[in-house]
Amino acid sequence: MRHDYEVSCASPSLAVAAELLAVDAVSLCDSDYSPAELAQLWANDALRVYVARCGRQLVGFCACLLTEWPWGRQLEVDALGVVPEHRRRGLAKRLVAKAIRKARGAGALWARAVVREDNAPSKAVFRALGFASGDVRDMLAYECRQRDGTLAPGLAHMGWERIEAKHSGNGWAEVQVVQTMAYRGLWIEGLELPPTSEGLGVALVAAILQHAVECGVDEVGWLAPHRGHPLRGCARAAGFSAHGRYRYWLADLA
Numbered sequence: 001m002r003h004d005y006e007v008s009c010a011s012p013s014l015a016v017a018a019e020l021l022a023v024d025a026v027s028l029c030d031s032d033y034s035p036a037e038l039a040q041l042w043a044n045d046a047l048r049v050y051v052a053r054c055g056r057q058l059v060g061f062c063a064c065l066l067t068e069w070p071w072g073r074q075l076e077v078d079a080l081g082v083v084p085e086h087r088r089r090g091l092a093k094r095l096v097a098k099a100i101r102k103a104r105g106a107g108a109l110w111a112r113a114v115v116r117e118d119n120a121p122s123k124a125v126f127r128a129l130g131f132a133s134g135d136v137r138d139m140l141a142y143e144c145r146q147r148d149g150t151l152a153p154g155l156a157h158m159g160w161e162r163i164e165a166k167h168s169g170n171g172w173a174e175v176q177v178v179q180t181m182a183y184r185g186l187w188i189e190g191l192e193l194p195p196t197s198e199g200l201g202v203a204l205v206a207a208i209l210q211h212a213v214e215c216g217v218d219e220v221g222w223l224a225p226h227r228g229h230p231l232r233g234c235a236r237a238a239g240f241s242a243h244g245r246y247r248y249w250l251a252d253l254a
């Protein structure tokens with residue numbers, strides 16, 4: 001059967017939030033928010049949502065963030081889902097391509113996605129759009145607040161920041177505070193730590209977690225690089241747990 005699809009940028013509303021959550025429930029299964037909460041955070045924050053419709057039915061979405069880095073703006077392709085009956089018809093590719101066109105128009109220099117290593121369909125989408133993959137990493141996450149389907153009260157701020165710690169030397173972490181359609185998070189992006197300073201690692205992890213609590217996030221996520229990284233042991237000792245193997249996928253939009 002032939003289908004006509006329309007891909008567009010969606011404006012925040014309670015009705016579309018409910019449709020998005022229905023598609024999420026049969027694709028990513030990631031968001032515990034109610035339609036009202038999703039509509040609220042979508043209206044206030046930097047979330048951009050692209051949708052695919054078959055007639056009136058919403059059959060796919062791509063939720064993105066524009067993040068600000070010291071070197072410029074970046075598109076984060078954060079959530080992508082197509083209902084099973086409409087898969088393998090190019091919808092995910094069209095949704096991400098639309099998000100990229102809009103982000104480029106808004107001055108984004110890079111696009112990024114984080115994809116689980118065993119997710120062949122998702123990897124195929126980003127590969128087909130010219131994204132290049134980074135090395136395989138372990139997703140480590142720390143839960144600051146039990147996710148119970150409610151929106152955490154008031155975010156102190158969002159965006160990029162550098163957190164420093166001192167203990168027989170200096171170390172720092174670059175972090176982003178974000179609101180996605182599934183959680184409020186603090187993403188650990190970059191780290192600089194002398195290889196032999198365990199005390200400094202412990203101090204840095206403690207400073208990151210303190211910042212996360214002050215910012216009111218649900219969880220802290222880190223794509224931890226290689227097994228010998230000096231902060232891995234400190235993160236695990238502080239309560240971070242492992243959630244599988246992922247890669248960054250990056251595209252240069254400049």
Ligand SMILES: CC(C)(COP(=O)(O)OP(=O)(O)OC[C@H]1O[C@@H](n2cnc3c(N)ncnc32)[C@H](O)[C@@H]1OP(=O)(O)O)[C@@H](O)C(=O)NCCC(=O)NCCS
Nearest residue numbers: 027080081082087088089090091092093121122124125128
């Ligand atoms: C990942 C997902 C969004 C892909 O949606 P889709 O609309 O079927 O993807 P497309 O039709 O645009 O396919 C794009 C490319 O992926 C390939 N592809 C799609 N499904 C595939 C599969 N199951 N196995 C291998 N390749 C696949 C297509 O052949 C196409 O490649 P091509 O351009 O070289 O022909 C969909 O499978 C989904 O919702 N999965 C569950 C949620 C999920 O994993 N989301 C991504 C999290 S990062």
